[in-house]
Amino acid sequence: MSATRRDFKAITLDLDDTLWPSGPSLAAAEDRLHAWLEEHAPAVAAALPPPEFMLLRRALAAELPLIAHDFTALRHAALSRAFTLHGASLALVDAALEVFLAARSAVQLYPDVPAALERLSGRYRLVALSNGNADIERAGVGRYFRTLVNARSAGFAKPDSRIFHAACAGVGVLPGEALHVGDDPDFDVRGAARAGMGAVWINRPRAAWSGESEAYHEFHDLLGLCEWLEV
Numbered sequence: 001m002s003a004t005r006r007d008f009k010a011i012t013l014d015l016d017d018t019l020w021p022s023g024p025s026l027a028a029a030e031d032r033l034h035a036w037l038e039e040h041a042p043a044v045a046a047a048l049p050p051p052e053f054m055l056l057r058r059a060l061a062a063e064l065p066l067i068a069h070d071f072t073a074l075r076h077a078a079l080s081r082a083f084t085l086h087g088a089s090l091a092l093v094d095a096a097l098e099v100f101l102a103a104r105s106a107v108q109l110y111p112d113v114p115a116a117l118e119r120l121s122g123r124y125r126l127v128a129l130s131n132g133n134a135d136i137e138r139a140g141v142g143r144y145f146r147t148l149v150n151a152r153s154a155g156f157a158k159p160d161s162r163i164f165h166a167a168c169a170g171v172g173v174l175p176g177e178a179l180h181v182g183d184d185p186d187f188d189v190r191g192a193a194r195a196g197m198g199a200v201w202i203n204r205p206r207a208a209w210s211g212e213s214e215a216y217h218e219f220h221d222l223l224g225l226c227e228w229l230e231v
Protein backbone atom coordinates (compact mmCIF):
# COMPACT_ATOMS: atom_id res chain seq x y z
CA MET A 1 0.00 0.00 0.00
CA SER A 2 1.21 3.47 -0.82
CA ALA A 3 -0.25 4.95 2.38
CA THR A 4 -1.59 3.65 5.63
CA ARG A 5 -5.33 3.77 6.04
CA ARG A 6 -5.02 6.85 8.22
CA ASP A 7 -3.17 8.81 5.54
CA PHE A 8 -5.75 8.65 2.78
CA LYS A 9 -7.40 11.93 1.91
CA ALA A 10 -9.70 10.77 -0.86
CA ILE A 11 -11.56 7.65 -1.89
CA THR A 12 -12.51 6.94 -5.47
CA LEU A 13 -15.44 4.57 -5.80
CA ASP A 14 -16.50 2.44 -8.72
CA LEU A 15 -20.28 2.54 -9.35
CA ASP A 16 -21.65 -0.51 -11.24
CA ASP A 17 -21.60 -3.67 -9.11
CA THR A 18 -19.92 -1.76 -6.29
CA LEU A 19 -22.80 0.55 -5.27
CA TRP A 20 -25.59 -1.26 -7.13
CA PRO A 21 -26.06 -4.33 -9.32
CA SER A 22 -25.69 -3.15 -12.91
CA GLY A 23 -27.42 -6.06 -14.64
CA PRO A 24 -31.05 -5.28 -13.76
CA SER A 25 -30.92 -1.56 -14.61
CA LEU A 26 -29.00 -2.14 -17.86
CA ALA A 27 -31.48 -4.82 -18.95
CA ALA A 28 -34.43 -2.60 -18.00
CA ALA A 29 -32.89 0.32 -19.90
CA GLU A 30 -32.49 -1.80 -23.05
CA ASP A 31 -36.15 -2.85 -22.72
CA ARG A 32 -37.32 0.73 -22.17
CA LEU A 33 -35.38 1.96 -25.18
CA HIS A 34 -36.78 -0.84 -27.33
CA ALA A 35 -40.34 -0.07 -26.25
CA TRP A 36 -39.77 3.61 -27.02
CA LEU A 37 -38.41 2.73 -30.46
CA GLU A 38 -41.43 0.51 -31.16
CA GLU A 39 -43.60 3.57 -30.60
CA HIS A 40 -41.49 6.32 -32.21
CA ALA A 41 -39.28 4.53 -34.76
CA PRO A 42 -40.94 1.17 -35.43
CA ALA A 43 -38.72 0.25 -38.39
CA VAL A 44 -35.63 0.63 -36.18
CA ALA A 45 -37.23 -1.43 -33.39
CA ALA A 46 -38.18 -4.20 -35.82
CA ALA A 47 -34.73 -4.36 -37.39
CA LEU A 48 -32.72 -4.00 -34.20
CA PRO A 49 -34.07 -5.78 -31.12
CA PRO A 50 -31.65 -5.44 -28.16
CA PRO A 51 -29.29 -8.31 -29.15
CA GLU A 52 -28.85 -6.94 -32.69
CA PHE A 53 -28.46 -3.41 -31.36
CA MET A 54 -25.64 -4.66 -29.13
CA LEU A 55 -23.90 -6.17 -32.16
CA LEU A 56 -24.19 -2.83 -33.94
CA ARG A 57 -22.59 -1.04 -30.97
CA ARG A 58 -19.76 -3.55 -30.93
CA ALA A 59 -19.19 -3.10 -34.65
CA LEU A 60 -19.13 0.68 -34.22
CA ALA A 61 -16.68 0.40 -31.31
CA ALA A 62 -14.26 -1.34 -33.68
CA GLU A 63 -14.98 1.17 -36.43
CA LEU A 64 -14.70 4.25 -34.19
CA PRO A 65 -11.84 3.56 -31.74
CA LEU A 66 -11.73 7.21 -30.63
CA ILE A 67 -15.14 6.85 -28.95
CA ALA A 68 -15.00 3.13 -28.06
CA HIS A 69 -14.43 3.97 -24.36
CA ASP A 70 -17.41 6.35 -24.28
CA PHE A 71 -20.57 4.25 -24.00
CA THR A 72 -22.83 7.29 -24.32
CA ALA A 73 -21.19 8.51 -27.53
CA LEU A 74 -21.15 4.95 -28.85
CA ARG A 75 -24.85 4.49 -28.20
CA HIS A 76 -25.59 7.85 -29.81
CA ALA A 77 -23.56 6.82 -32.87
CA ALA A 78 -25.34 3.44 -33.01
CA LEU A 79 -28.76 5.07 -32.77
CA SER A 80 -27.80 7.56 -35.48
CA ARG A 81 -26.57 4.75 -37.74
CA ALA A 82 -29.72 2.69 -37.14
CA PHE A 83 -32.05 5.66 -37.68
CA THR A 84 -30.28 6.51 -40.94
CA LEU A 85 -30.36 2.90 -42.18
CA HIS A 86 -34.05 2.46 -41.41
CA GLY A 87 -35.39 5.83 -42.45
CA ALA A 88 -36.15 7.30 -39.03
CA SER A 89 -35.65 11.00 -38.26
CA LEU A 90 -32.26 11.83 -36.71
CA ALA A 91 -34.10 14.50 -34.72
CA LEU A 92 -35.31 11.66 -32.46
CA VAL A 93 -31.87 10.30 -31.56
CA ASP A 94 -31.30 12.52 -28.53
CA ALA A 95 -34.71 11.66 -27.10
CA ALA A 96 -34.07 7.93 -27.61
CA LEU A 97 -30.71 8.21 -25.85
CA GLU A 98 -32.31 10.05 -22.94
CA VAL A 99 -34.84 7.23 -22.48
CA PHE A 100 -31.96 4.78 -22.12
CA LEU A 101 -29.86 6.98 -19.82
CA ALA A 102 -32.74 7.71 -17.45
CA ALA A 103 -33.60 4.03 -17.07
CA ARG A 104 -29.94 3.05 -16.77
CA SER A 105 -29.51 5.28 -13.72
CA ALA A 106 -32.71 4.05 -12.03
CA VAL A 107 -30.70 1.69 -9.86
CA GLN A 108 -31.34 -0.22 -6.65
CA LEU A 109 -28.53 0.47 -4.20
CA TYR A 110 -27.05 -2.45 -2.28
CA PRO A 111 -28.45 -2.20 1.27
CA ASP A 112 -25.12 -1.27 2.89
CA VAL A 113 -24.44 1.63 0.52
CA PRO A 114 -26.36 4.66 1.93
CA ALA A 115 -24.99 4.26 5.48
CA ALA A 116 -21.48 3.53 4.20
CA LEU A 117 -21.41 6.57 1.90
CA GLU A 118 -22.66 8.71 4.75
CA ARG A 119 -19.79 7.52 6.98
CA LEU A 120 -17.08 7.67 4.29
CA SER A 121 -18.09 11.11 3.02
CA GLY A 122 -17.82 12.46 6.58
CA ARG A 123 -14.07 11.93 6.55
CA TYR A 124 -12.91 11.56 2.94
CA ARG A 125 -13.33 13.41 -0.34
CA LEU A 126 -15.29 10.93 -2.41
CA VAL A 127 -15.04 10.66 -6.19
CA ALA A 128 -17.31 8.48 -8.33
CA LEU A 129 -15.04 6.74 -10.86
CA SER A 130 -16.77 4.70 -13.53
CA ASN A 131 -16.24 3.39 -17.03
CA GLY A 132 -20.01 3.53 -17.51
CA ASN A 133 -22.58 6.25 -18.01
CA ALA A 134 -24.66 6.12 -14.84
CA ASP A 135 -25.68 9.48 -13.40
CA ILE A 136 -25.00 9.72 -9.64
CA GLU A 137 -27.70 12.36 -9.13
CA ARG A 138 -30.34 10.18 -10.77
CA ALA A 139 -29.02 7.18 -8.84
CA GLY A 140 -29.69 9.10 -5.61
CA VAL A 141 -26.08 9.24 -4.34
CA GLY A 142 -24.89 12.53 -5.81
CA ARG A 143 -24.79 14.34 -2.48
CA TYR A 144 -22.01 12.09 -1.17
CA PHE A 145 -19.55 12.81 -3.98
CA ARG A 146 -17.35 15.81 -4.70
CA THR A 147 -17.26 14.89 -8.37
CA LEU A 148 -17.81 12.18 -10.97
CA VAL A 149 -15.07 11.07 -13.35
CA ASN A 150 -16.04 8.59 -16.03
CA ALA A 151 -14.48 7.26 -19.22
CA ARG A 152 -16.46 9.82 -21.21
CA SER A 153 -15.21 12.82 -19.22
CA ALA A 154 -11.63 11.58 -18.74
CA GLY A 155 -11.13 10.29 -22.27
CA PHE A 156 -9.74 7.01 -20.92
CA ALA A 157 -11.29 3.95 -19.34
CA LYS A 158 -10.12 1.94 -16.34
CA PRO A 159 -7.66 0.25 -16.00
CA ASP A 160 -5.73 3.07 -17.77
CA SER A 161 -3.78 4.97 -15.09
CA ARG A 162 -4.80 8.28 -16.61
CA ILE A 163 -8.44 8.01 -15.52
CA PHE A 164 -7.32 7.26 -11.94
CA HIS A 165 -4.96 10.24 -12.02
CA ALA A 166 -7.76 12.46 -13.39
CA ALA A 167 -9.94 11.40 -10.46
CA CYS A 168 -7.20 12.24 -7.94
CA ALA A 169 -6.54 15.59 -9.59
CA GLY A 170 -10.27 16.31 -9.48
CA VAL A 171 -10.13 16.51 -5.69
CA GLY A 172 -6.57 17.83 -5.40
CA VAL A 173 -4.79 14.75 -4.04
CA LEU A 174 -1.82 12.71 -5.19
CA PRO A 175 -2.41 9.09 -6.24
CA GLY A 176 -0.59 7.89 -3.12
CA GLU A 177 -3.10 9.82 -0.99
CA ALA A 178 -6.11 8.09 -2.51
CA LEU A 179 -7.76 4.72 -2.11
CA HIS A 180 -9.76 3.18 -4.95
CA VAL A 181 -12.65 0.85 -4.17
CA GLY A 182 -14.29 -1.40 -6.74
CA ASP A 183 -15.53 -4.85 -7.68
CA ASP A 184 -13.40 -5.66 -10.72
CA PRO A 185 -9.99 -7.30 -10.08
CA ASP A 186 -8.50 -5.93 -13.31
CA PHE A 187 -10.27 -2.61 -13.95
CA ASP A 188 -10.43 -1.54 -10.31
CA VAL A 189 -7.88 -3.36 -8.16
CA ARG A 190 -4.92 -3.91 -10.48
CA GLY A 191 -5.63 -0.67 -12.34
CA ALA A 192 -5.58 1.42 -9.16
CA ALA A 193 -2.47 -0.34 -7.83
CA ARG A 194 -0.63 0.36 -11.10
CA ALA A 195 -1.73 4.01 -10.87
CA GLY A 196 0.00 4.24 -7.48
CA MET A 197 -3.17 4.25 -5.38
CA GLY A 198 -4.35 2.09 -2.54
CA ALA A 199 -6.73 -0.58 -3.84
CA VAL A 200 -9.72 -2.23 -2.21
CA TRP A 201 -11.60 -5.14 -3.73
CA ILE A 202 -15.33 -5.21 -2.93
CA ASN A 203 -16.03 -8.88 -3.45
CA ARG A 204 -19.80 -9.18 -2.93
CA PRO A 205 -20.15 -12.61 -4.59
CA ARG A 206 -17.23 -13.91 -2.49
CA ALA A 207 -15.35 -15.06 -5.55
CA ALA A 208 -11.82 -16.42 -5.45
CA TRP A 209 -9.05 -13.97 -6.37
CA SER A 210 -7.25 -15.07 -9.51
CA GLY A 211 -4.15 -14.02 -11.31
CA GLU A 212 -0.96 -12.72 -9.81
CA SER A 213 -1.12 -11.48 -6.25
CA GLU A 214 -1.05 -7.75 -5.67
CA ALA A 215 -1.41 -5.63 -2.57
CA TYR A 216 -5.11 -5.12 -1.93
CA HIS A 217 -7.65 -5.29 0.82
CA GLU A 218 -10.83 -7.28 0.37
CA PHE A 219 -14.27 -6.71 1.89
CA HIS A 220 -17.64 -8.22 1.12
CA ASP A 221 -19.50 -4.92 1.33
CA LEU A 222 -18.81 -1.24 2.03
CA LEU A 223 -19.50 -1.52 5.74
CA GLY A 224 -16.49 -3.84 6.00
CA LEU A 225 -14.46 -1.05 4.41
CA CYS A 226 -15.86 1.48 6.92
CA GLU A 227 -14.86 -0.75 9.84
CA TRP A 228 -11.33 -1.09 8.49
CA LEU A 229 -11.07 2.68 7.99
CA GLU A 230 -12.63 3.26 11.43
CA VAL A 231 -15.21 5.73 10.17
Ligand SMILES: [Mg+2]
Binds near residue numbers: 014016017182183
Ligand atom coordinates in the same frame (compact mmCIF):
# COMPACT_ATOMS: atom_id res chain seq x y z
MG1 LIG B 1 -17.85 -2.20 -11.32
